[in-house]
Amino acid sequence: MGERVVRTVCSTCYCGCGVFVHVRDGKVVKIEGDLDHPNNKGELCPKGLAGIELLYHPDRLNYPLRREGKRGEGKWKRISWDEALGTIADKLQTIKEKHGPESICVATGSGLYANMGMIGYFAYLLGTPNISGSGNICFVPAAMAAQATIGHAIAIFANEMKTHWKPSASFYGRRIRGTVFPIPSEKGSSRQRKGVQS
Numbered sequence: 001m002g003e004r005v006v007r008t009v010c011s012t013c014y015c016g017c018g019v020f021v022h023v024r025d026g027k028v029v030k031i032e033g034d035l036d037h038p039n040n041k042g043e044l045c046p047k048g049l050a051g052i053e054l055l056y057h058p059d060r061l062n063y064p065l066r067r068e069g070k071r072g073e074g075k076w077k078r079i080s081w082d083e084a085l086g087t088i089a090d091k092l093q094t095i096k097e098k099h100g101p102e103s104i105c106v107a108t109g110s111g112l113y114a115n116m117g118m119i120g121y122f123a124y125l126l127g128t129p130n131i132s133g134s135g136n137i138c139f140v141p142a143a144m145a146a147q148a149t150i151g152h153a154i155a156i157f158a159n160e161m162k163t164h165w166k167p168s169a170s171f172y173g174r175r176i177r178g179t180v181f182p183i184p185s186e187k188g189s190s191r192q193r194k195g196v197q198s
């Protein structure tokens, strides 16, 4: 199969840094920053550089597991997607019939990987208005308080904006010098890469 280079973005956090992913014989072997990407201009933070470890980590959950022992015992059995979805559907149906659909709250992680539209539609079909996630106890209250008191939700970034923000496509928590966030350099010139796929 040989090696190919795929041009894409890192999705380990919200910054969306541009990357080139080198794939050899179907396996990712290297990740490097895209010098032409406006968000990071070739720089990557340690999390982005460790993307291969995340992808191939032996403890990464790639398929459904059913707990076999007691909670906390660490005993799990691999099951099929059909069995997993069937089990979840049965349990939801039982709760719905016993306690009503509004007894269910659909909780998510951050919006980074979750399709919030689909989650809302799922809750709607389930019959519950209750949706929650990490943003509801993190970003959203902060933004609402800033909106109510200062007049603009973006004020919660005021400190970092004051020192580092310049108008650009992305300011989302990224111009924080001295942290793990990649700081775009001014190298700026484009790098010709052969075999790059967008």
Ligand code: SF4
Pocket: 010, 011, 012, 013, 014, 015, 016, 017, 040, 043, 044, 045, 046, 047, 048, 049, 181, 182
């Ligand atoms: S800041 Fe780091 S983790 Fe976030 S997108 Fe960029 S490289 Fe990935």
